[in-house]
Amino acid sequence: MQAQTTLHSQQDPWEMALEQFQRASRYVPLKRGIREFLMYPRRELTVNFPVKMDDGSVRVFTGYRVHHSTVLGPTKGGIRYHPDVTLNEVRALAMWMTWKCAVAGLPYGGAKGGVACDPKQLSAGELERLTRRYATEISVLMGPESDIPAPDVGTTSQVMAWIMDTYSMHRGYSVPAVVTGKPLSVGGTVGREEATGRGCALVAREAAKAVGLRLEGARVAVQGFGNVGYHAARLLHGMGARVVAVSDSRGGIYRSEGLDPEAVLRYKRETGSVAGFPNARPVTNAELLELPCDILVPAALEGQIHRENAPRIQAQVVVEGANGPTTPEADDILHARGVLVVPDIVANAGGVIVSYFEWVQDLQSFFWEEAEIHQRLERMLVRSLQRVMEVARTHEVDLRTAALIRAIQRVSDALFTLGIYP
Ligand code: NAD
DSSP states (O other): OOOOOOOOOOOOHHHHHHHHHHHHTTOOOOOOHHHHHHHOEEEEEEEEEEEEEEEEOOEEEEEEEEOOOOSSSSSSEEEEETTTTTTHHHHHHHHHHHHHHHHHTTOEEEEEEEEEGGGGGSOHHHHHHHHHHHHHHHHGGGBBBTTTEETTTOOOOHHHHHHHHHHHHHHSSSGGGSSSSSSSGTTTOTTTTTHHHHHHHHHHHHHHHHTTTTSSEEEEEOOOOOOHHHHHHHHHHTTOOOEEEEEEEEEEOOOOOOOOHHHEEEEEHHHSSSOOTTTSSSEEEHHHHHOOSSSSEEOOOOTTTTTTGGGGOOOSSSEEEEESSSSSSHHHHHTTTTTEEEHHHHHTHHHHEEEEEEEHHHHHHHOOOHHHHHHHHHHHHHHHHHHHHHHHHHHHHHHHHHHHHHHHHHHHHHHHHHHHHO
């Protein structure tokens, strides 16, 4: 499968995902055919579909849904709306979902979906029609026992509600468990909206402990002030850390004395961006990554930390809120420099863990208290990070390779037990 270059990434994400897999799979005894099978996406769907626009015209959009692995259970993975979405990006994100679910011990395989579009340029009506048509197109793969989507970049709980409703309309009854990240009013769970950011904050706290960094007063820079970045910043601020910089697609802001994430969110809601926030120095997204800080949380897109800027990263700890923000070359540079990188498949697993809680609650039609969600999330994440750290010590590898070793081991053990059909 040929890799192709995306606009926002220095290295193709699919190439990155394969390289990471190859590095880690060396540590797991696997037959060549099994190794190859784990590399390929199980199935891929590309859909081209028309949407009626508000001005009466018709536009054709391209969307994807990729199932990377179905070995551990039904597939789970978000849906991205972004102009740069490509099949290779969706493949990479689906593969990362397989490993993320496996490391966290969830009964899921990995999937991902996306539509190449700019949701900011669409009216609410256009967005709804696009979503309902895309949901119909991928409904051949989707289902509460087969494939359960969730939000990702550019999609929201409202988009999930439309997906659920579209699927339910075709069945003739309500099927809340077909999608997670829904609003509370239609079977969503408390704690899901902030779950990924909460997980990042918890992981940052544990990683800081591991390197002997005091979280109180630690300087935090967050790239991407969206769902993940905002909640991570808000919760780290609440834990006593100093959020010195945040950014979004239009630019960033830096204030060495610290920013109040809630005030920045209010400003972003009024103006559409964090850029221009008063009493803060403007910085570009590239500059933000190299600012003086202790904890860096890339929470935007892939390939942001690469071989050119990795030598200049000043943080002691990198917590990957985004999927695939660090290229394999940058991983080597950061590891050699003693920077602790908590990889995406551990650091941002809070989202899929609480999505799993949502799915379980929907299937049982029995809902849990918020405190229980937070406690279970913390227990699962902290345990998962500790086990990954143990593997890293045993094999003397970085945390990404260690997490992948655990994930590949879990999937290949299951595959060995099931055997190759027929
Ligand atoms: P979002 O759409 O809520 O926010 C994305 C943010 O990134 C926005 O602030 C946007 O302006 C900014 N951004 C977009 N392009 C950028 C660029 N080129 N440079 C800097 N910033 C840019 O999306 P999200 O759900 O917060 O997802 C962010 C990352 O976290 C993605 O990599 C996603 O795959 C990952 N992730 C999300 C979840 C989840 O539950 N939402 C779970 C796991 C991982």
